[in-house]
Amino acid sequence: MNKLDTLPKKKILSLFMTCGFPTLDQSKKIFNEILSHQPDIIEFGLPFSDPMADGPIIQEANKLALRSKLSTQKSLNLITELSKSKNNTAFVIMCYLNTIRKFGLNKFIKNIKSIVDGIIIVDLPFEEEGEIKKSLSKNNIHLIKLISPMTDKKRSKKLLKDSKGFIYYISATGITGSNRLDYKEINKNVQSIKKMSSVPVLVGFGIKSKKDVVNISNKTKADGVIIGSALIQKYFDLKMDFNKYLKKLNKFIKEVKV
């Protein structure tokens, strides 16, 4: 069974975290902390040297993870290990295509099959997805679709045809972690998406606080939010004091779990 098929109807919470950040051992602790709150979805970011669609915070997290020699295999092992203590939380991988290509698509799928429910390949647009989508779907892993404010109706329709899991709506025409949220525009676009698809729509990019989460819930028809950069940012805010960071993470997740 795919856990993304049984997401709650409202207020879905998806938390993103880079694998292996800041080190592999500390990363395990971070993910265990996140998992203990039982969010609806955890997104595991696989570090990439050139994350061109991510902002400076996630880029820095990637850099730290790679500096401690994190390999794709180690990331996948970490996810596998964590899956043993997962309950209702859906697991999603977020990565760049080159990581999968170099690892080998079949080997990659073999590693994550029946552990991971969905995958977001940031730089794999609809036009290029063919083979990959087929292989994933054969193994009951959903390929999550991203829709941006630049995606027009005609294109959205094509993209959303038989979409599964959830739809990732990019709230700002910005990279992850940018700061403007235009609720009116978000709501307009979310509603338009919902007319074309019955899959939950989650809003991501630029969601930083409890206030943002509440606003998305009250002012838009979105089914939930994705928080990523804000989770990582706190590590740097606390001058990389890991113990303080874990405590802060605990407090923050409690806050945003409205």
Added chain:
Amino acid sequence: MKKYKQPSTIGRFGEFGGMYVSETLMPLLLNLDKSYKKIQKDKKFKKELNDLFKNYVGRPSSLHYAKNLSKYINGPKVYFKRDELNHTGAHKINNCLGQILLAKKMGKTRIIAETGAGQHGVATATVCALFGLPCYIYMGSKDIERQKPNVFRMKLLGATIIPVESGSKSLKDAMNEALRDWIKNVRDTFYIIGSTAGPHPYPKMVRDFQSVIGKEAREQILKVEKKLPDYLIACVGGGSNAMGLFYPFLNDKNVKIIGVEAAGKGAKTEETAATMTSGTPGILHGSYSYVLQDNDGQIKEAHSISAGLDYPGVGPEHSHLKDIKRVKYFGVTDKEALKAFQTCSKLEGIIPALEPSHALAYLIKAFKNKHKNKVVILNMCGRGDKDLFTAAKAIGFDADE
């Protein structure tokens, strides 16, 4: 031989190329592709571009018979296609003019670009000054350090330079940051990519705008030699000057074509930029092509004394031409390029940029006492003024005195 017809409508050169970008950029690229297709048929656009080529850039660039160098090599007759005589000192301006006209047509009001050696940055700043558009140039801080004259040029031309501190602080990272800027400012911004790299339609578009080099060279050589050249040689970083020269000759099967990459301290060392000699196919900056990467697909940092070749990727069309064996690619080290830089200066009175110095080094090495009665065209794609400090330091000359 089957007629060469690449890329496909979705930007594939064989299996290479494509559009690997986030959904924020996809609609833009598709729109850009559409607009580009439209202006290709636009006679007014063509006329405007040709006028600028002639009166602003100084085209056609001459084809110079390098007599002294030919004598020194004791092999073929060597001609330089002198794109270093262009306004701004390199071939980069050809593409920038084409793209800024397109940006104007698309109603964009803000221009961004990445630069390595600074030549593309200077060319972009130049066309922005000419057309009165604000210009933002992303440049690695390492490159800012080694290309100071060009940094000052860009500032004089009114451009804002944004130093990039991430990664290797050179061209690759500048391109990452420029792409990030574009994602953030998709609505009003046009990204002028300077090489035949990046997602479709850039590799095709840049090649088309640069192919004026090869078209002219073809006419010029037919006039003086009454035949096509036996060899073409050009340096390859991302590959725009090379594609510009090669493209109009790809169907001439008797013309042998050679691309020269920067091998840094050696193609087999870790300090290299010889993507096709030392790399494997992968995805970088939105396109599938040869890249320098590790076993996990992490992109490696490139190394070359020449900032313009210091890039761990290469344009997808070059990857295709390598795989179908239409073009042969070789690596040349920093040391060899520096030597050729001096040889050419002394023998021909032309101070080449460090980029074409790589092509020169290969020519001198591989053609010495060989290929007599043959004709070679080498793309002299940039002049060496910008490299004087770097070269002086490497040669051991105190330029501050």
